[in-house]
Structure formats: C-alpha cells, structure tokens
Amino acid sequence: MASPLSVGDVIALSKLAIILGRAFTKGRRSAPEEFREVESQLYSLSAALDALTSLIPKSAADKDAEDSLSHAILSCRRTLTHLETVVTKYGVLRNDGDGEPDGSRFRRWNTSLKAGWKSILWTTEGGDLAVLRSNLTVHINSLNLLLGVMVKCVESNLN
Numbered sequence: 001m002a003s004p005l006s007v008g009d010v011i012a013l014s015k016l017a018i019i020l021g022r023a024f025t026k027g028r029r030s031a032p033e034e035f036r037e038v039e040s041q042l043y044s045l046s047a048a049l050d051a052l053t054s055l056i057p058k059s060a061a062d063k064d065a066e067d068s069l070s071h072a073i074l075s076c077r078r079t080l081t082h083l084e085t086v087v088t089k090y091g092v093l094r095n096d097g098d099g100e101p102d103g104s105r106f107r108r109w110n111t112s113l114k115a116g117w118k119s120i121l122w123t124t125e126g127g128d129l130a131v132l133r134s135n136l137t138v139h140i141n142s143l144n145l146l147l148g149v150m151v152k153c154v155e156s157n158l159n
Contacts, residue, residue, distance in 0.1 A: 008072070010052055015046075016081075017045045032114075041133060041137065042134040045139055048144055048147065055151065072139070076139045079124070080095075082123065082124045090110055091110065093159075120125035
C-alpha cells in the first residue's frame with residue numbers, strides 16, 4: 001500500500017462503527033428487526049478496530065503484513081463510509097436543542113426506509129442487508145485473524 005498505517009485513521013473508523021451501531025440501536029422502534037444483527041456486527045467491528053490500535057505501534061510487521069493490514073482497513077473504510085451515506089440518507093436527525101449526552105444527532109429511521117428497506121443498496125456493490133451483514137462478518141474475521149498474527153509477532157519479539 002502507498003501509505004503507512006495510521007492509528008488515528010483506525011480510531012476514526014472504530015468511532016464511525018460505534019456511531020453507525022448507535023444509529024441502528026436508536027432507530028430500533030422505527031426499524032425492522034433485521035437491523036439488530038447489523039448493530040451487533042458494527043459493535044464487534046469497532047472492538048476489533050480498537051484492539052488493532054493497541055498493537056499497530058508494537059508490532060514489527062514486515063511489508064507484506066503491513067500491506068495486508070492496510071488492505072483490510074481500506075476495505076473496512078469503504079464499507080463503513082458507504083453505510084454512513086445510507087444512514088444519513090434514511091435517518092431523521094434531531095434538532096441541536098434536543099441535547100442527547102452521547103453527541104449523536106440520529107433519532108430514528110424515516111418512513112421511506114421503513115417502507116422499502118429491502119430495496120436499499122446497503123453495500124457499494126449494490127447488495128441487500130444480508131450482503132452487508134456478510135461484508136461486516138468478513139471485516140471482523142479478517143481483522144481478528146490479523147490481530148492474532150500481530151499478537152504472535154509481538155510475543156515472539158519479546159522472547
């Protein structure tokens with residue numbers, strides 16, 4: 001990859017995953033039941049990204065490992081930024097005066113989402129909600145695998 005890993009970028013992605021997960025949580029009353037699994041996966045993805053931030057500076061990964069990690073992070077970023085556009089398009093934002101403590105402006109899903117969520121293009125490839133869940137699972141599994149490898153590298157460097 002052309003650019004080195006940035007811990008700040010990974011932290012930003014983790015925060016985005018949490019914000020998107022909260023959108024699925026806050027919209028629960030106005031959203032279909034199928035959103036609960038997406039919410040859970042977004043929280044899991046955020047946890048994997050958080051764990052990654054603690055290992056990036058410590059791992060003495062070689063170029064191939066760094067390229068694999070960069071690719072996984074960029075792929076994750078594409079999925080999350082596309083999902084962010086969907087949430088922005090179909091979410092109803094609260095007024096600034098509503099003052100929720102978590103800082104999220106999302107309140108609920110709008111009526112067009114409730115009526116036609118099955119026809120929404122949830123992924124950059126034009127996939128449905130099942131494809132989005134599958135993509136999130138792939139991201140989580142990839143990051144967890146890379147985390148395992150990084151932990152082994154750190155452990156072997158300590159010995």
